[in-house]
Amino acid sequence: MSDYKSILSASCPMPKLDFEIITMGHGSGGMLTHKLLDAGVFDVLSNEYLDKQHDGAVFDVTPGKMAFTTDSYVVSPIFFPGGNIGELAINGTVNDLCMCGAKAAFISLSFIIEEGLRVSDFWEILLHIKQAADHAGVKIVTGDTKVVERGKGDKIFINTSGVGKVHPEAAISVDRIKTGDKVIISNDIARHGIAIMSVREGLEFESDIESDTCHFNHIVEQLLEDFGNGIHFLRDATRGGLSTILNEVSQSLSKGIAIHQKDITVDESVAGACELLGLDPLYVANEGVFVAFVEASIADQVVQKLKSWENGLHAAVIGEVADQHPGQVVFHSQIGGRRVVNMLVGEQLPRIC
Amino acid sequence: MKYLSEYRNPELVKKYLDEIRQSCTKPWMIMEVCGGQTHSIVKNGLLQLLPKEITMVHGPGCPVCVTPMHLIDKAVYLALKEKVILCSFGDMLRVPGSTDSLLEAKSKGADVRILYSPLEAVKLAKDNPNKQVVFFAVGFETTAPANALSVLHAHREGLENYSILASHVLVPPAIDAVMNDDLVNIQGFLAAGHVCTIMGIGEYGPLVEKYQVPIVVTGFEPVDILHGILMVVKQLEKSEHKLENQYARVVRPEGNPEARKVIEEVFEITDREWRGVGNIPLSGYQVKEQYAAFDANKKFSIKIPKVEENPECIAGQVLKGIKKPHECPQFGKGCTPERPLGAPMVSSEGACAAYYHFSKISGQLTEA
Numbered sequence: 001m002s003d004y005k006s007i008l009s010a011s012c013p014m015p016k017l018d019f020e021i022i023t024m025g026h027g028s029g030g031m032l033t034h035k036l037l038d039a040g041v042f043d044v045l046s047n048e049y050l051d052k053q054h055d056g057a058v059f060d061v062t063p064g065k066m067a068f069t070t071d072s073y074v075v076s077p078i079f080f081p082g083g084n085i086g087e088l089a090i091n092g093t094v095n096d097l098c099m100c101g102a103k104a105a106f107i108s109l110s111f112i113i114e115e116g117l118r119v120s121d122f123w124e125i126l127l128h129i130k131q132a133a134d135h136a137g138v139k140i141v142t143g144d145t146k147v148v149e150r151g152k153g154d155k156i157f158i159n160t161s162g163v164g165k166v167h168p169e170a171a172i173s174v175d176r177i178k179t180g181d182k183v184i185i186s187n188d189i190a191r192h193g194i195a196i197m198s199v200r201e202g203l204e205f206e207s208d209i210e211s212d213t214c215h216f217n218h219i220v221e222q223l224l225e226d227f228g229n230g231i232h233f234l235r236d237a238t239r240g241g242l243s244t245i246l247n248e249v250s251q252s253l254s255k256g257i258a259i260h261q262k263d264i265t266v267d268e269s270v271a272g273a274c275e276l277l278g279l280d281p282l283y284v285a286n287e288g289v290f291v292a293f294v295e296a297s298i299a300d301q302v303v304q305k306l307k308s309w310e311n312g313l314h315a316a317v318i319g320e321v322a323d324q325h326p327g328q329v330v331f332h333s334q335i336g337g338r339r340v341v342n343m344l345v346g347e348q349l350p351r352i353c
Numbered sequence: 354m355k356y357l358s359e360y361r362n363p364e365l366v367k368k369y370l371d372e373i374r375q376s377c378t379k380p381w382m383i384m385e386v387c388g389g390q391t392h393s394i395v396k397n398g399l400l401q402l403l404p405k406e407i408t409m410v411h412g413p414g415c416p417v418c419v420t421p422m423h424l425i426d427k428a429v430y431l432a433l434k435e436k437v438i439l440c441s442f443g444d445m446l447r448v449p450g451s452t453d454s455l456l457e458a459k460s461k462g463a464d465v466r467i468l469y470s471p472l473e474a475v476k477l478a479k480d481n482p483n484k485q486v487v488f489f490a491v492g493f494e495t496t497a498p499a500n501a502l503s504v505l506h507a508h509r510e511g512l513e514n515y516s517i518l519a520s521h522v523l524v525p526p527a528i529d530a531v532m533n534d535d536l537v538n539i540q541g542f543l544a545a546g547h548v549c550t551i552m553g554i555g556e557y558g559p560l561v562e563k564y565q566v567p568i569v570v571t572g573f574e575p576v577d578i579l580h581g582i583l584m585v586v587k588q589l590e591k592s593e594h595k596l597e598n599q600y601a602r603v604v605r606p607e608g609n610p611e612a613r614k615v616i617e618e619v620f621e622i623t624d625r626e627w628r629g630v631g632n633i634p635l636s637g638y639q640v641k642e643q644y645a646a647f648d649a650n651k652k653f654s655i656k657i658p659k660v661e662e663n664p665e666c667i668a669g670q671v672l673k674g675i676k677k678p679h680e681c682p683q684f685g686k687g688c689t690p691e692r693p694l695g696a697p698m699v700s701s702e703g704a705c706a707a708y709y710h711f712s713k714i715s716g717q718l719t720e721a
Binding site: 203205275277278280331332333334335336337338339340342 | 444
């Protein structure tokens with residue numbers, strides 16, 4: 001899948017190593033591990049915390065609330081149009097902290113590598129991790145590398161955990177959502193899932209669709225600065241897509257959520273691919289879209305703020321919270337019909353007809 | 354999107370709805386045959402927009418729904434065999450067999466792949482000479498040409514490790530079977546546009562005459578479906594029965610002769626069991642003897658017991674419009690999309706699943 005790699009490694013060439021693929025020895029903790037880490041990981045990700053190469057990171061905290069999260073990344077293929085597993089591993093964990101109303105600061109990074117991974121691929125991933133961390137303004141302060149036998153993994157798995165300081169004005173909790181709240185999405189939907197699908201074995205199709213992966217570390221901070229506790233709830237619309245998030249919320253609140261097709265943007269190529277594959281964009285994964293439940297009076301201003309952000313061009317109010325149809329998400333189609341948008345039973349599978 | 358957005362135009366939808374309302378003076382029961390049409394009706398919320406005089410019956414045209422359980426059991430059996438890669442269209446994977454679905458077989462270690470085209474399966478066979486690649490060839494006349502073509506490609510390349518497990522069903526015999534049931538009260542049909550793209554419309558004329566029902570070959574977008582319904586209603590109100598083609602932008606009267614030639618080369622017509630409906634004479638395709646080497650049924654000795662359908666499932670009556678899904682005692686209780694008793698609860702376009710999802714809008718169940 002080298003087609004989807006960036007030119008990062010051209011500007012930052014890989015160090016000369018006497019091995020081309022990663023073997024069991026690189027996870028042994030011995031000489032080979034040191035070679036890989038010293039010439040690779042520590043150099044690229046260098047900062048005052050990581051440079052100590054201690055068992056953990058030690059840092060100061062200021063008074064106030066902290067948020068802490070963890071997530072594992074197993075995406076296949078590891079390089080895909082518009083991104084790769086490394087970038088995803090940073091953005092995903094940063095975004096989970098943002099959804100708690102926090103600004104991500106410190107990240108841990110653990111690799112589980114399948115024997116046989118090309119060092120050049122590992123290098124490329126590492127550079128993207130560095131770039132994503134720099135963009136988000138976070139530091140990778142501790143980590144781990146393990147190697148498993150061929151067949152026991154899928155090239156590379158990454159786990160990241162993160163901590164961040166919660167904004168003093170933030171009061172983000174599902175039980176703060178009330179009837180009349182507006183539902184906002186931060187951008188157009190379904191790009192990530194379709195980008196991945198377009199390079200999956202057996203389903204490949206030519207397209208210019210790229211993953212929407214990005215971090216929310218600055219935009220969420222700005223929203224909280226401007227609107228404080230008027231933002232009632234935030235959630236990123238990753239696995240299961242927009243409809244899964246909305247269903248989770250409506251069920252836990254026992255309130256209804258009405259959404260309007262005309263207000264939800266789906267890129268034309270993405271919509272075309274969904275037609276072709278028989279997928280519903282409402283269920284397709286995003287890596288750069290979040291949903292905000294906000295006080296109705298500030299909804300338009302929140303959308304304006306989002307639109308000023310480079311990844312929020314298609315931000316919009318798409319619906320509202322209501323007392324009717326408790327526990328249901330009711331979709332109002334463009335042509336005036338209605339249907340219930342349910343939680344997916346399993347994975348969304350392409351349809352025959 | 355060109356050729357799509359104009360058929361989702363809210364103003365045109367309103368125009369057709371108004372015309373249907375004005376034309377309709379008494380109750381009519383119309384069946385949309387194809388699962389793709391059912392899906393569009395449900396997805397766009399068309400049912401609540403139609404006047405209450407119109408009852409839409411979701412017909413047996415969902416290939417996932419009508420594939421017999423025994424055949425799914427065969428596919429699961431093959432998938433679990435050593436050195437077999439079983440390929441299928443995506444939505445077949447969740448359909449329950451008597452013990453497992455293909456998805457469950459996959460989690461038990463079977464090599465099951467989702468493909469978009471059977472030609473990909475031929476490529477997979479070429480790339481994996483030490484494995485047997487079986488394509489689960491499900492579908493109506495629409496998917497038959499590509500499945501037949503995969504056999505021709507494999508034959509041309511001399512592949513000995515490619516075969517198809519064919520479960521092709523045909524629309525006209527199904528309409529015939531539906532109308533043959535005395536309990537059925539369908540008064541008009543929307544025929545499946547894409548099937549006619551391949552086969553043409555010639556087979557439907559005799560059915561119009563035999564049962565004196567209007568049949569309108571119809572597309573899949575909201576404007577298409579409403580237009581098709583309007584054409585049926587207009588005929589019914591005038592006590593006419595004609596074969597009409599709403600989907601003329603895609604369907605030529607003669608169909609696609611090239612595609613039909615490929616089908617005729619590889620397949621022959623045979624009796625076929627339909628899940629929930631039973632055996633329908635001359636309603637399916639099987640691989641011709643001369644291509645027996647590519648017929649998984651003949652290539653592998655598949656000895657598995659035939660398990661009867663759950664007797665509590667009334668899928669057959671639902672697919673013929675004799676009963677509504679919620680009239681089934683098991684509906685939403687013993688049978689849900691998570692634990693389906695029968696196939697119409699599995700696929701998103703299955704009539705029972707469509708009702709199940711919609712019925713959750715409080716109080717709207719009986720209108721659906």
